[in-house]
Amino acid sequence: MSYAKTNSHIEILGSEDLGRRREWTDEEKVRIVQESLRGHRQGSATARRYGLSRSLLSIWRRDYRRGVLGGPAGHAFMPLAISAREAAPVEPPMLSGSGPDVRIEIALPNGRRLTVPATLDPGILARLLPVVDPS
Secondary structure (H helix, E strand, O other), X not given: OOOOOOOOOOOOOOHHHOOOOOXXXXXXXXXXXXXXXXXOOHHHHHHHHHOOOHHHHHHHHHHHHHOOOOOOOOOOOOOOOOOOOOOOOOOOOOOOOOOOOOEEEEEOOOOXXXXXXXXXXXXXXXXXXXXXXXX
């Protein structure tokens, strides 16, 4: 009778053999986040390129949108109160050559672009922006 003999090798790793966490500067994080926001589905590809987990890149992106990551020191948002009082309608400024075909392209902080007619009511645009960019 023959028996199969299995030799298993055990390798003992010391603490110096383990990989260390990489320390990223805020400038590097901002550069990586901006690269990940350039196109559709760039987050996963960017995370792989830099050896990051997708969840860490998502945290950095959230912090970037909130202004926590890479924001200039000493700057803060001012509180804003909007009253319910109706104001007189304001005519949007006329653009040279404006007409029904003229469009305005708005680049949002989340990397998306919104194209709207130049004649769009500013009130409608104000209600639309939080839906498109909830950050």
